[in-house]
Amino acid sequence: MEITSELQQHPDTSHIRHLQALVAAIRPRHARDIAHATDNIRALCFVLQQHPVWRRALLQYLVQVLTSRKLLHLLTDTGITLNNGFWGAATQRLLSQCLPPLVNDDYVKDIFGQIFNKADDHVWINGVSDHVWMDLLANIGLRTVTARQTHHALSNEVLSAIQVLSYRITTIGLEAELVRNYPDIEKFESPFLRQNDEINDYVLRYRAWLNDRQLRRDDSLHIDVLLSQCDEIVSKIRKTAAANGVSVSLTRLLLRLTQSMSRLRKLLALLDAGQRDRISRTAIQLFKELVTAENRRHSLRDLIQTNTELLSLQVTERAGKSGEHYVTGNRGEWLGMFRSAMGAGFIVGFMAMIKVLMSKMALAPFGYAVLYSLNYSSGFMLVHVLHFTIATKQPAMTAALIARAIDQGKQKLDELADLIVAVFRSQLIAIIGNIALALPTAYAIAWAWYGITGSHLAPPEKAQHLLHDLDPFGSLALPHAAIAGVCLFVSGLISGYYDNKASYAHIPARLRQLPWLRKCLGEARLHAVTHYIGNNLGALAGNFFFGIMLGTIGQLGVFFGLPVDIRHITFSSANFAFALVGLEHQISWQLALYSLSGILLIGLVNLGVSFSLALLVALRSRRVSFGQGGTLLGLLWQRFRSDSRAFFLPPPDAVSPQQTDDDRHPSSDTRH
Structure with missing residues (x-):
């Protein structure tokens, strides 16, 4: 292939044009043509198997692209609802259609959208099976010495992203809007605070293990327990909102909180995956999620859907309760x-x-x-x-x-x-x-x-x-x-x-x-x-x-x-x-x-x-x-x-399917 041959001649380059060309070569003409995309990836695997020199050149190039840029913001921001409110986000998305935002080449987050620059890239990327993507990673040389040396730098980026997400979860968990709907957060020790303490300890121990592999590395199971407690509180707040009403700001906070906890779990799973196959599978799932989020980053329709989902649920839920009386x-x-x-x-x-x-x-x-x-x-x-x-x-x-x-x-x-x-x-x-x-x-x-x-x-x-x-x-x-x-x-x-x-x-x-x-x-x-x-x-x-x-x-x-x-x-x-x-x-x-x-x-x-x-x-x-x-x-x-x-x-003696013994005779004032 011309791309891998050119990379062999310029091994130290980190310009993304080669990666753009490689993705364009794999990309099918029609996004829903998954079979064509799969064939293209398998063809690339075959070429790399036949030309070990090209495989080493591609691996070195990918390492150079990732390690020469900040990965943190891609992991913490892409796919997470912004904190600027619905109207601010809507205005930003409308303006971005006319005047695209400035691209900073120092951040993987910015170049990610240039590499996967088609709005439907997520269709074929998600359509290709995980096994095909894992074969590609293996043929690129995931188990080589170079990849293991890169693991240290990328792991530190992931650890930094985990800390950022943890601080964000703590901040949102202490928001007055959430406390108002669940006052018990203030009465007992908040899991939103405790998970941050555990995350900080986890990051310190993991970084120490990266520097000295003789040390014992702890897993994140205890952190997952705390995150489950946070999930329980979110569920209780949603139930409270169903009875006491919900606001757009509360909807946005809950959405941002659940997205951050979900991303934190994925990053922890990525670090805790002991086997190479588990690492590859977890990384591929995260990769698919990031591409989908990047493609929808400027979608006004997606913004409206995600921000109004809970609000529309409560509105229709109340309509449903009124419907019982009809x-x-x-x-x-x-x-x-x-x-x-x-x-x-x-x-x-x-x-x-x-x-x-x-x-x-x-x-x-x-x-x-x-x-x-x-x-x-x-x-x-x-x-x-x-x-x-x-x-x-x-x-x-x-x-x-x-x-x-x-x-x-x-x-x-x-x-x-x-x-x-x-x-x-x-x-x-x-x-x-x-x-x-x-x-x-x-x-x-x-x-x-x-x-x-x-x-x-x-x-x-x-x-x-x-x-x-x-x-x-x-x-x-x-x-x-x-x-x-x-x-x-x-x-x-x-x-x-x-x-x-x-x-x-x-x-x-x-x-x-x-x-x-x-x-x-x-x-x-x-x-x-x-x-x-x-x-x-x-x-x-x-x-x-x-x-x-x-x-x-x-x-x-x-x-x-x-x-x-x-x-x-x-x-x-x-x-x-x-x-x-x-x-x-x-x-x-x-x-x-x-x-x-x-x-x-x-x-x-x-x-x-x-x-x-x-x-x-x-x-x-x-x-x-x-x-x-x-x-x-x-x-x-x-x-x-x-x-x-x-x-x-x-x-004459039928009972409404949606009524209990206590409300078989609803008062007439609720019928409209």
């Missing part, structure tokens, strides 16, 4: 859901009337957006305060419930099918309840308006427009219904976020500390109000912002000249009643049936989009995938054929 298990709960949905339908009838009246005003798009938003938000919040149920608010909650069932090991197909059947019939009866009272309420309002004023609430022109908005194929009703589904999904996330915020920020307790509020309400009423806010802040905020989204999206479309709007099944049914009265029933039965079909399709799109998005986020936040979807669908179809009644009516 699943009816017996006939009493099922009828209760129907009555609750009917109450919401009654209120929606008046909300639809108010919107029609507002649309008759001569206002700019901003004015319409404000009025529509106030109407929607106040109405949805009133629905929640009165313990009623909007059917389309259910999917974001029940999707997280299903994801939690899969994650908790309850993914046995029979149990999961039972849960999905219960969710289906619960949402179906809620939709029926909404429409069952929204449509007659709107119909009665329209005739009452005509009787009082002598004019229709929706004149013939307006009525024709309302009917056109229900046309599933002759208008943009279904795309607009999909937009409403996205709004429903976002409102579910907002609800989870504010529920988390209320717990983590101790909002009820802080409100009770306000002297002026205590003076205005009195002690007993203050406690009741703050308790209600603590339990319902998420639902109120979700409904408020959902109303804002529904009220503004259509007007943004008008302002920007874009065909965007929203369609919601319950409001669509009310609008159909207004149109029916406005045209004084002068429509064909075919048009009426077609419009009703449009309403049902709008509802299906509302529910389908919001449920799909919520389930996707819930599964991704838990790093869970469900690969038995086809089998599950087949099982559900068999159940529908054998017992279709269960999809629509619950057995």
Whole structure:
């Protein structure tokens, strides 16, 4: 090979261009072509076996590249979350796309990204088996005298990296954010402090052993015990955060802490590996991890995923807990859901009337957006305060419930099918309840308006427009219904976020500390109000912002000249009643049936989009995938054929799959 031949002529060079060329020669044309990459590595092994002079030249070159530069920062920084916060890291990654950072040739960390400079290098490097990489290390000359002489210098670099990681773990373990969530850290001897003492002793003994091999070298088993205790504390903090809420800063600290402990364990394993094969395997695993981290170092998508994973988990976890109350298990709960949905339908009838009246005003798009938003938000919040149920608010909650069932090991197909059947019939009866009272309420309002004023609430022109908005194929009703589904999904996330915020920020307790509020309400009423806010802040905020989204999206479309709007099944049914009265029933039965079909399709799109998005986020936040979807669908179809009644009516004595004996009768105030 030309590269090894050139290295033979210049044995003392440490320039990375030769290493870049060597990696480029091994790199396959397509990153997923693992077989080609494997063949290239084996071909290199064969060449080195046939030319011992080239093998010695390559080994000397690699030793020169590593020992002439600082290895420390590659081991301690690459793959570890930065300490500059999410927005600082995001800004840095965006700027690096336009202006790459300065490369310092004195650090292996900087040249590492130049050697593996393709964003998909980690694909083929991780794809090649460890045995192939171990063969390459052996053929380069890992067991030679030169390599053993290099071991001393590299071991000192690894020991320095271990100390840096240990100090970092100690610092993070004493952060006020962690102490706040686990106060026992201050009461007892902290393992975060003890592991640092043990690491320092370990490093001293190991360096002494490097200088005098006659000395006894201790292993790191006792350090691993302390790190396991640190893991237990991290696990307890996560559980506390699940109950008391979590912040972005806590998420970042826990992520940085777990990454540092994981890297520390790998470096300790590298030093403690007594046999050459164990050293090679450990080094290869670390090498693959470093290449992956380097390739993703400037990825904004990866930053968002790693920083929001725990936060999204807590948000969807709370949504999942709320979802339990949207699943009816017996006939009493099922009828209760129907009555609750009917109450919401009654209120929606008046909300639809108010919107029609507002649309008759001569206002700019901003004015319409404000009025529509106030109407929607106040109405949805009133629905929640009165313990009623909007059917389309259910999917974001029940999707997280299903994801939690899969994650908790309850993914046995029979149990999961039972849960999905219960969710289906619960949402179906809620939709029926909404429409069952929204449509007659709107119909009665329209005739009452005509009787009082002598004019229709929706004149013939307006009525024709309302009917056109229900046309599933002759208008943009279904795309607009999909937009409403996205709004429903976002409102579910907002609800989870504010529920988390209320717990983590101790909002009820802080409100009770306000002297002026205590003076205005009195002690007993203050406690009741703050308790209600603590339990319902998420639902109120979700409904408020959902109303804002529904009220503004259509007007943004008008302002920007874009065909965007929203369609919601319950409001669509009310609008159909207004149109029916406005045209004084002068429509064909075919048009009426077609419009009703449009309403049902709008509802299906509302529910389908919001449920799909919520389930996707819930599964991704838990790093869970469900690969038995086809089998599950087949099982559900068999159940529908054998017992279709269960999809629509619950057995009288059935129990919800997600409820215990203590919560079979949840209070209605938690159903939204």
